[in-house]
Amino acid sequence: MNLKIKLTCSLLLLSTCFLNAQSVKELFEDKLSPALLIKDVDQAYKELNQNHPNLDWFIEKKKLTKKIDSLKKTIKEPLTRLEFRYKLLTVIQSIGDGHITLAMNVSSVSPNDYDNYFVNRFFPIQQFDFKLLDTSLYVTASLHNAGIPVGAQVLSLNGVTAKEVIRKMHKGICADGYNDTFKLFTLNAGVFSNVYSSTFGYQDSIKFEIQSGEVKKTVMVATKSGTGKPLVASQNPSTFRFSNDWKYAVMKISSFDNSLSFQFGYQYESWFVDMMRAQNKTLVLDLRDNIGGDQNNATKLFALLIDRPQYFGLVPKSYTDNSKKAAAASLNPGVTNQVIPSKSAYTGKIYLLVNGGTFSAAAILAADLKATNNNVIVVGEESGGGSEGCTGGTFKHVDLANSNLTLRYGEIPLKTLGNYPDKGRGLIPGIKIKYTIADILAKRDLEMDWVLNDIKSK
Structure with a gap:
């Protein structure tokens, strides 16, 4: 799925669950009473308080409860669903879980009604x-x-x-x-x-x-x-090339999403076989703008970058001891069983490129590589996904009763292999890159520029 489409669907307005509202105008413009909205606040908080596995990882529960109580006190007048959604998100985001979404349902709206209002x-x-x-x-x-x-x-x-x-x-x-x-x-x-x-x-x-x-x-x-700008078609999630002098290889991994027609395991393996045959000693692994996808696809790449069996992520013992939770956790390879290195595994130097779009499975992969491989040099910007792990795996969707919003959150707490000192931060690059507006307009790639200069200097 194209990055823009995926972000729009997951972060903003689109969901396919049942709607109470029957028109776009009603959905986006009509206001709901404070009593109904406060009921939805209570429903959302009760759901997260009872079932979110990492609710107090970055905020104490009593502080979150205080924020919820304060939020309810501010709802004194009727609000549109968008206004309410934003208010609720300002509290939910304090949990520190980037996989939580609050989407507005549009499924019962007719295509013509939707097009007339938006498209x-x-x-x-x-x-x-x-x-x-x-x-x-x-x-x-x-x-x-x-x-x-x-x-x-x-x-x-x-x-x-x-x-x-x-x-x-x-x-x-x-x-x-x-x-x-x-x-x-x-x-x-x-x-x-x-x-x-x-x-x-x-x-x-x-x-x-x-x-x-x-x-x-x-x-x-x-x-x-008239119509808005068209969404860009899907792109190949991964590319691979050698430099002209064969001194280094560049592997760009844009996504681990299964919706893309890409044979992850087979293609990765063939690339690493090519590097082995070329006796390549330097790899530029580009995980920038990779917001994740199927953890299984990230694990397949991890197997080609380790020299001994490793877990991809760690879950609490309470999950492996609980048969129901263990079954859900086992959906994620590298969690209940170690990842075995591939026969084509690469052991040379790695320049690892990350930025704020390195998220979820991609961020876990980046953090694991840095924690387990002394040959990794991290270049770019602090990763968008937490260096300590995330809450993902399987996901639960909860329809709020009155506001036509769907709350989604992960059910598996997953920790990375490293012990990073800065709690609540992403993977911090050893080489930090900063862009100017002139760089952006000129479409410069400052991370690659730094890497190539460093390779030439050796």
Whole structure:
């Protein structure tokens, strides 16, 4: 599945469960009473409190309970479902579980109704592509509006500073631990407009205050009729190549998702056989923008990068002692049984590239490699997935009774093999890379530039 489509579906609005609302207008514009919304808060918290396996990993339960109580006290007036969703997410995200999602159901809405509300209207925020650098916001593509040039910095949107816009959007995105790089990645992965709309509502007009060079100006952008920009077709999840002089190999692993037509085990094995035949001693393993997928596919790659049997992830003893929980955990290879090294396993130097999009199974793989292999040099940005592990495996979906929201969370607590000192953080690179807007517009690859310079210097 394409990264943008996958993020949109998992983080934002799409679900296929039963709906109470029967039209898009009702779903996105009608308001629900405080009494009904508070019931949904209680339902969500009861579900997580009773069944989430890592609820107090990053926040004490009494602090979370206090946040829930405070949230309920703020619900004094009727809210739209989007407004309620955001309020609830600001509390749920404090759990520090990046796999938790809260999606709005649209399954009972007719395709024509949906298209008339969304597809046939091009909202102002959808008319541009954006990139965030820390707390600064830039336009990187002007899709259907020439009024704002590419490279312009956005200072405010409808009078709200860009810094405040980003802060508020961050509060509605779940991430592992105390990590911010996954939140930044999410907003930079082509779904900024979706997150903006789910946070601030679907706005028919936006006043942009921008700065281009030394010039500051205000641009009013209104909704246009017609279809939005098309979603990009799926891409090959993995690529492999040798350098022209055969001194190093580059392996780009974009996804472990089974929805992609890619023979993970067979293809990985063939690549490593090629490296063995070429007597290759240097591998660039690129896990940037890989938000995970099937852990089995990550484990197949792990088997080609270890020299002795290893677990891929560790689960609490209470799970292996409980037959029902053990059965669920056993769905994940490398959890209840060790991963056996492949006969084609690689033992040379590894440059491991990571960023905020290195998440879930990809983040676990990265953390495990760093913990078990002294030949690994990590380059890039703090990984979006926690270096200590995550809560995933099998997932439970719970429909909230009144707000048409579906809560999803993982049921298996999985820890990585390393003992990393910074609790709640991703894998921290030894070589940290920082981009400027000029780098982004020029489509530079600073991580690869650093790696190639380092290889040449040896």
